[in-house]
Amino acid sequence: MNDLLALTADLIDRPSVSFEEAEFVDWIEAEFKKLEYLEVTRIGDNVVARTNLGRDKRMILAGHCDTVVPVNGNEKSRIDGDIVWGLGSADMKSGLAVFMELARNVREPLIDLSYVFYSREEVANRYSGLIELIAERPDLLEADCAILGEPTAASLEAGCQGTLRFEITLWGARAHTARPWMGRNAIHRLAPVLFELEAFKVRTPTIDGCTFCESIQAVHIEGGVAGNVVPEHAVVRVHYRYAPDRSPSQAEAFVNELLAPYLEPKDTVKIVDGSPACLPQMDHPLFRRLADENNLDVKAKLGWTDVARFTGLGVPAVNFGPGDSLVSHSADENCDRESLERTYHSLHKLITTEG
Numbered sequence: 001m002n003d004l005l006a007l008t009a010d011l012i013d014r015p016s017v018s019f020e021e022a023e024f025v026d027w028i029e030a031e032f033k034k035l036e037y038l039e040v041t042r043i044g045d046n047v048v049a050r051t052n053l054g055r056d057k058r059m060i061l062a063g064h065c066d067t068v069v070p071v072n073g074n075e076k077s078r079i080d081g082d083i084v085w086g087l088g089s090a091d092m093k094s095g096l097a098v099f100m101e102l103a104r105n106v107r108e109p110l111i112d113l114s115y116v117f118y119s120r121e122e123v124a125n126r127y128s129g130l131i132e133l134i135a136e137r138p139d140l141l142e143a144d145c146a147i148l149g150e151p152t153a154a155s156l157e158a159g160c161q162g163t164l165r166f167e168i169t170l171w172g173a174r175a176h177t178a179r180p181w182m183g184r185n186a187i188h189r190l191a192p193v194l195f196e197l198e199a200f201k202v203r204t205p206t207i208d209g210c211t212f213c214e215s216i217q218a219v220h221i222e223g224g225v226a227g228n229v230v231p232e233h234a235v236v237r238v239h240y241r242y243a244p245d246r247s248p249s250q251a252e253a254f255v256n257e258l259l260a261p262y263l264e265p266k267d268t269v270k271i272v273d274g275s276p277a278c279l280p281q282m283d284h285p286l287f288r289r290l291a292d293e294n295n296l297d298v299k300a301k302l303g304w305t306d307v308a309r310f311t312g313l314g315v316p317a318v319n320f321g322p323g324d325s326l327v328s329h330s331a332d333e334n335c336d337r338e339s340l341e342r343t344y345h346s347l348h349k350l351i352t353t354e355g
Helices: 004-012 022-033 089-105 129-136 186-198 248-262 285-293 307-312 337-352
Strands: 039-043 046-050 058-064 078-080 083-085 112-118 145-148 156-158 162-171 215-223 233-242 268-275 298-300 317-319 334-336
Touching: 004 078, 004 083, 004 089, 004 337, 022 039, 022 046, 022 089, 022 112, 039 129, 046 129, 058 089, 058 129, 083 089, 089 112, 089 334, 089 337, 112 129, 129 307, 145 285, 145 307, 156 285, 162 186, 162 248, 186 215, 186 233, 186 248, 233 248, 248 268, 285 337, 307 317, 334 337
Parallel strands: 058 112, 058 145, 145 317, 156 298
Antiparallel strands: 039 046, 046 112, 078 083, 083 334, 156 317, 162 233, 162 268, 215 233
């Protein structure tokens, strides 16, 4: 096995911010094509490399190639002892490094493998490279299960929360600020809505032993016309992360009920983006074996990941990768050697030994 810390650093130093992954994906494709035992397919800026050994099971090892923009002054890697620092070190070039090293070292796994490296995960849902693969070559994503290399600090994170992004527009009436009683300030109307969001009572349902924690946050506000004008409308954008005991329609109904006391006939609540939640899938025998044989902690995924998309395709999925999601997207993003090697060895055992 090569040094996974050094390999992660190498991947960090190959830029791949969202929408600018092509050169990085060119390199990944070339690296996979060096392995003559893999069938390699390129669809846009997505690469799928597969073994075809006729095994009775197939597992997908999947990860996204892009890193967030804007960068945080950490686009170059730095290794300090047993820690690698840099953009994407946790989310998720360390996960890609583990999968690439498995592909290089395991020529004949006991489970057929599909390495799925896809683009544009860190941006709006409609740009997802995984959606592009589903649309153009769904056969490449057929499998018995999938593991996403999202940062979990080498624990298993089951399921994921759903997301709902919505935009609330409140209306008032324009007037001169010298005579505000002639109008109605729409920005001031936002105050009780914001207080309601601040007072949100967090739900923490436990599902199959995994405790999820919901959140609802205002993430953007806009309004105002000029310095001497009472604004006639104001907008607040809100992000709701909900537990997988709720469907998208139930989540939307909850939001509408929450906001109803503050809305008038002209006001609107518009859903701008959303992705469904995913229930834990730990009843799958390969996931159970991975957890039990390596004494892995199993907990809920508190963000959203493509486990929901894979599970929606009929491919049960979990999150398992090196790096800590708490430092993802930050200027101090990093990954430690222990979680890299623990992830690698756990997966290596799963695909090379009989259960």
